[in-house]
Every structure is written in structure tokens, then in C-alpha cells.
Amino acid sequence: MNKPSLCIVTPALADANNGNWQTARRWAHMLRGHYAVRLVKAWPDAQSTDDGTDILLALHARRSAASVTAWAQAHPHKPLVLALTGTDLYRDILSDASAQRSLALAQRLIVLQEQGPQALPEALRAKCRVVFQSSTRRATLPKTQAHLRAVMVGHLRDEKSPQTLFEAARQIGPDEGIFIDHIGEALDPALGEAARQTAADCPHYRWLGNQPHVATRARIQRAHVLVHTSRMEGGAHVIMEAALSGTPVLASRIAGNVGMLGADYGGYFPPGDAAALAALLRTARDGQLRGGAWLTDLQTQCQLRSARFEPAAERAALLSLLAELS
Numbered sequence: 028m029n030k031p032s033l034c035i036v037t038p039a040l041a042d043a044n045n046g047n048w049q050t051a052r053r054w055a056h057m058l059r060g061h062y063a064v065r066l067v068k069a070w071p072d073a074q075s076t077d078d079g080t081d082i083l084l085a086l087h088a089r090r091s092a093a094s095v096t097a098w099a100q101a102h103p104h105k106p107l108v109l110a111l112t113g114t115d116l117y118r119d120i121l122s123d124a125s126a127q128r129s130l131a132l133a134q135r136l137i138v139l140q141e142q143g144p145q146a147l148p149e150a151l152r153a154k155c156r157v158v159f160q161s162s163t164r165r166a167t168l169p170k171t172q173a174h175l176r177a178v179m180v181g182h183l184r185d186e187k188s189p190q191t192l193f194e195a196a197r198q199i200g201p202d203e204g205i206f207i208d209h210i211g212e213a214l215d216p217a218l219g220e221a222a223r224q225t226a227a228d229c230p231h232y233r234w235l236g237n238q239p240h241v242a243t244r245a246r247i248q249r250a251h252v253l254v255h256t257s258r259m260e261g262g263a264h265v266i267m268e269a270a271l272s273g274t275p276v277l278a279s280r281i282a283g284n285v286g287m288l289g290a291d292y293g294g295y296f297p298p299g300d301a302a303a304l305a306a307l308l309r310t311a312r313d314g315q316l317r318g319g320a321w322l323t324d325l326q327t328q329c330q331l332r333s334a335r336f337e338p339a340a341e342r343a344a345l346l347s348l349l350a351e352l353s
């Protein structure tokens with residue numbers, strides 16, 4: 028018996044090396060046992076809209092809006108699933124007509140963390156499902172007590188608020204035993220220049236630029252803390268990768284991060300508050316020198332959340348959602 032044909036539309040393909048691509052690739056791998064899956068940048072990807080596709084799963088309400096509309100017009104009775112990013116939930120659907128139309132056309136909406144449904148109009152929440160992203164679990168490594176190593180991972184763009192990290196680095200002295208590694212490509216040239224200047228002025232801060240995923244995960248695994256400063260987030264890969272590596276997280280208190288780590292998590296700081304982030308890094312360093320109880324508590328909290336980020340849980344959630352539409 029032939030498998031149903033599933034087309035995943037992702038505006039970002041492999042060359043982007045970003046969260047959307049990682050999500051699309053992982054979902055394709057997870058679903059291939061049940062569906063004939065292909066990844067495309069836009070639909071239709073052939074000359075005809077009658078290409079045998081049974082289900083369309085599109086990432087991004089605004090950037091995939093043309094594909095969503097084309098599918099709905101060509102196949103109004105076939106399933107259409109829309110996965111929402113942070114910029115969808117917390118920016119585009121508030122004002123962009125094409126993103127709003129995508130929401131209305133989809134039979135199911137996917138959000139990537141448990142606060143996501145609250146960002147939707149109440150009338151649409153019934154067709155929304157939470158699918159936490161996943162990754163492989165890594166061993167928790169022993170960490171040196173000689174210093175605190177923090178790592179931040181994310182391409183340099185305004186939504187990630189790298190300015191908060193730059194300012195925090197400037198508030199921390201080079202002799203405080205706190206070292207910061209920053210991974211990510213400068214999608215905004217001005218932010219790249221700011222990173223270079225911060226590195227020149229602050230010897231305890233390093234901007235490492237874009238790194239392969241394997242190398243990035245290894246740095247997360249070796250760090251004492253992951254720093255995540257975003258002001259807008261749909262459900263960050265790096266948070267679940269840190270949790271699955273036994274690395275606690277210091278994160279901005281925004282809906283996308285709270286939806287990953289839980290409302291009662293102890294490692295939040297107000298978004299954009301560099302002084303509060305610097306204070307948390309100092310608290311982590313001071314606790315490290317006095318036995319590490321505070322960091323251990325954060326690590327335990329992340330560990331308790333990490334079951335949500337297992338591949339089996341993500342696969343089961345996707346298959347359950349798609350089964351609703353069969």
C-alpha cells in the first residue's frame with residue numbers, strides 16, 4: 028500500500044542553517060516511516076498543482092503564505108497544516124494580512140511551546156496543537172570550577188537581542204572568572220560590528236561566528252550555562268538542546284521561553300535587561316565558588332522539563348495530529 032504523500036514547505040533550506048530548517052529536516056526524517064515526504068521551499072514545486080500530494084505542512088504563516096493560499100485554492104478538501112514561528116505568533120499575525128489568511132486557511136496549527144496557543148485569537152485555539160521540538164540527549168559533562176563558561180547561540184539579528192549580551196559582557200569585569208562564547212552569523216552587519224567591538228573591548232567575551240551544528244552542541248554540552256536573550260521566540264532549539272545536555276539556561280522571560288522552561292523556572296531575567304543578566308551570571312559564579320547549589324537547582328529544573336524534548340514525544344505528537352486529519 029502506497030504511503031500518503033506529505034509535502035513540507037520551509038522558507039529556509041539547508042544553506043540557512045537555522046531553526047526552521049532544523050525543524051523541517053527533523054520532521055521529514057520522523058515522518059518518512061508513515062508518509063512519502065519531500066521538502067520544498069515553495070508549493071507547487073512542479074508545473075502542475077495536481078502533483079499527487081495528499082497533505083501540505085507549511086512552516087511560517089507569512090513567509091509561506093503564497094504556498095498556503097495556492098494549496099487551499101487547488102485542494103480545498105485536502106489537509107493543510109501550518110507550523111507557527113516566533114515571528115508569526117508575536118509579530119506577523121497581529122498585523123500582516125497574508126499571515127492572518129494562512130491561519131484561517133489551515134485545518135491545524137502547530138506551536139512549538141505551551142504558551143503558544145495563548146498568542147492566537149481565541150476562535151483559532153481549538154485547531155492548535157503543541158509539538159515540542161526534540162534532539163538527542165547528551166551526557167552531562169563535569170565542569171571546571173576555575174571559571175564559569177557561558178555560551179549564547181543564535182544568529183545575530185534583532186529578534187535574538189544580542190545587544191543584551193554585549194551590554195552584559197561590558198558590565199562584567201575580565202577578572203570575575205566569567206567567560207562568554209557567542210555563536211552565530213551576523214545576519215545584521217551592524218550587530219556583527221558590535222560583536223567585534225565587544226570582543227575587542229572585553230577579553231572575556233568571544234564571538235565565534237557561525238559554527239557547525241555538531242560543534243555548537245559540543246560547546247553547549249561543555250558550558251556551565253546557556254544564555255538566551257531573545258525578545259521574540261517561538262520555541263528555541265538551543266533551549267531544548269541545553270536541557271538535554273544537562274546545561275542550565277539563563278533566559279529572557281518572554282512567552283516563547285516560558286513555554287519551554289515553565290512559569291516557575293528560576294533562571295529568567297527581564298527581556299533586554301543586561302544588568303539583570305550580568306547579575307545572574309555573577310550569581311552563578313558565586314554559587315559555583317560556594318558549592319554550586321543554585322546552578323544545580325537550575326539543572327534539575329531543566330532535567331525535569333527535558334522529557335518533553337525527547338524525539339519519541341515529538342514524533343508521537345506529529346503523528347497524532349496528522350491522524351486527526353486522515
